[in-house]
Amino acid sequence: MTTLDLLQANLLSPPVLCFALGALAVAARSDLRVPEPVFAALSMYLMLSIGLRGGAELGHVSVQAVAAPIAGAFLICCAIPLWCYAALRRLGRLSVPDSAALAAHYGSVSAVTFAAVTAMLDRQAVSYEGYAATLLAVMEVPAIIVAIGLARVAETASAGGIVATGSGGAFLGANRPVTRGGGQALLAEVLSSKSVLILIGGLAIGALAGSASLTKVKPFFVDLFPGALCVFLLALGHMAASRASEFRKAGVFLVGFALLMPLLHATLGLGIAYAVGLSMGGAIILATLAASASYIAAPAAVQLALPEANPSLYLTCSLAITFPFNIALGLPLYQAMAQAFYG
Numbered sequence: 001m002t003t004l005d006l007l008q009a010n011l012l013s014p015p016v017l018c019f020a021l022g023a024l025a026v027a028a029r030s031d032l033r034v035p036e037p038v039f040a041a042l043s044m045y046l047m048l049s050i051g052l053r054g055g056a057e058l059g060h061v062s063v064q065a066v067a068a069p070i071a072g073a074f075l076i077c078c079a080i081p082l083w084c085y086a087a088l089r090r091l092g093r094l095s096v097p098d099s100a101a102l103a104a105h106y107g108s109v110s111a112v113t114f115a116a117v118t119a120m121l122d123r124q125a126v127s128y129e130g131y132a133a134t135l136l137a138v139m140e141v142p143a144i145i146v147a148i149g150l151a152r153v154a155e156t157a158s159a160g161g162i163v164a165t166g167s168g169g170a171f172l173g174a175n176r177p178v179t180r181g182g183g184q185a186l187l188a189e190v191l192s193s194k195s196v197l198i199l200i201g202g203l204a205i206g207a208l209a210g211s212a213s214l215t216k217v218k219p220f221f222v223d224l225f226p227g228a229l230c231v232f233l234l235a236l237g238h239m240a241a242s243r244a245s246e247f248r249k250a251g252v253f254l255v256g257f258a259l260l261m262p263l264l265h266a267t268l269g270l271g272i273a274y275a276v277g278l279s280m281g282g283a284i285i286l287a288t289l290a291a292s293a294s295y296i297a298a299p300a301a302v303q304l305a306l307p308e309a310n311p312s313l314y315l316t317c318s319l320a321i322t323f324p325f326n327i328a329l330g331l332p333l334y335q336a337m338a339q340a341f342y343g
Contacts, residue, residue, distance in 0.1 A: 006332035013123065015116055018230040019327055022237025026244075034235035042232045043296070044198055046115055049221040049228075051202020054133020056211045058203065066131055068276040069286075070138050076272055076290050077139040080265060081107035081147040092253045094313075096158075100151035101302045101309035102254075105318045106261055107143025108294035109136060111199065112236065113326050115229050117288040120331055121281050128281025137199050139289055140297050148305045196297055236323070243312075243320040254313065258321035262291035266334045270341050280342045287334045292326055293318035 010016060025032035034042075058066070081103035088099035114136045121128055206214065214221070269290030273283035295318045302309055 006335050007329065009124075010120060010332040011328060013120065014226070014230050015119060015233050016327055019233040019237035019240075019324070022234040022239075023241035023324075025238055026241035032238070034231065034238070039232070039235045042228055042235070044194065045228055046225070046232060047111055047198040048202045049225050050111060050115060050118075050133045050136065051199045051204075052206040052209075052214060052217075052221055054131055054136070055203040055206020056209070056214050057130025057206075058134055059207045059210050061129075061131055066134060069129070069131075069135060069273075069278055069282070072272040072276040073135040073138045073286065073289070074142060076265075076269060076286075077107050077109070077143040078146055080268075080290070081143045081150065084261065085147060085150050087257070092257065095309075096151050096154045097306045097309040098313055100147045100154075101298075101306050101314045102257075102317060103150065104144045104147035104302055105293045105295070105298040105314050106265070106322075107147060108141070108298045109139045109289045110292035110294055110318075110323065110326075111136060111140075111296065112229075112232065113288060113292040113323065114285070115225075116233070116327055117285055117331055117334075119226055119229060120335075121284065126281045126284070126335075128279060128285055132282060132285045133199075134203060135286060136289060137196075137203055140196055140199065140294065144294075144298055144301045148301070151306060233327070236319075240320045240324055243316050254317055255321060258293075258317040259325060262293075262322055262326055262330055263333075266291035266330070266337065270334075270338055273338075274341065280338050283342065284335050284338045287338060288326065288331060291330055291334065293322040295319040295323065 022032075024030075081100075084106050085099050085103040088094045088102055089096070092099070094102070114133075118128070118132065266287040269287035270283050272290075273286040278286060295315065298318070299311070299315065302314065303311075
């Protein structure tokens with residue numbers, strides 16, 4: 001299957017067409033809306049479904065089998081914020097809060113993009129590791145913590161403050177006093193956010209219950225998943241198109257950043273996937289996760305820890321540029337890259 005065939009198949013898939021319909025509704029000034037309660041319920045449903053299925057598969061594999069992929073995924077999400085932050089500060093000339101906020105978004109991952117790539121692979125009957133949802137769970141939080149830590153270090157250095165070495169490991173600066181234990185409070189806040197909690201909780205439930213016990217709920221959490229994803233992407237298409245006018249605020253550099261970083265990170269993901277022994281399907285998933293940008297967990301954490309960061313920058317880049325690029329063009333491109341890489 002050529003890259004053009006993969007692109008055509010993805011662009012004509014129901015989830016992508018639903019995303020386009022949501023964007024078209026904005027262009028047509030339609031009153032089409034997915035009610036907020038429905039959107040929130042679908043978000044919880046998708047995360048729980050991903051977690052349950054991944055946890056059930058995780059129960060069939062040994063610790064030795066997943067150790068290397070988990071380590072590789074963890075390495076990726078800790079490394080990405082480092083060079084994203086450096087590029088945004090030095091080349092983009094962005095402020096410390098804005099650079100850290102964007103680094104957090106691009107180091108963390110998008111669960112909806114994960115759902116889209118697994119749906120694509122399922123449609124094409126491409127096999128992949130059943131515990132792939134574990135990689136999603138591993139990659140969601142660490143990058144946020146790394147990026148916020150970079151901001152704290154920069155603020156401390158610029159303010160001539162000191163670094164506390166107490167139990168919380170919090171950084172103290174003249175402009176942002178943080179009590180001891182502040183680092184622990186931030187970590188607890190991120191881990192207790194509904195997206196992270198539902199995903200990790202779903203993994204735990206799936207692993208404890210096992211595949212046999214989950215058979216009874218399969219019609220709801222597995223069979224209805226593609227349809228729920230379509231409705232969710234309809235809402236996201238509307239949301240992304242609503243922010244299209246903010247492209248000019250992002251500037252040429254940030255638009256380029258939002259399009260180039262996914263390609264760079266997907267290449268890194270493929271290399272790590274090959275090194276840790278993932279199948280080609282697993283490599284496509286890890287590459288897609290590395291290429292994705294968070295717009296659920298990261299915004300919540302950034303608003304808490306970096307309230308001075310400009311939401312129009314990190315939400316426009318992650319949701320209005322990178323997400324549509326990945327859904328429409330990135331998925332088939334990463335699949336073609338993996339096919340070429342794996343031979």
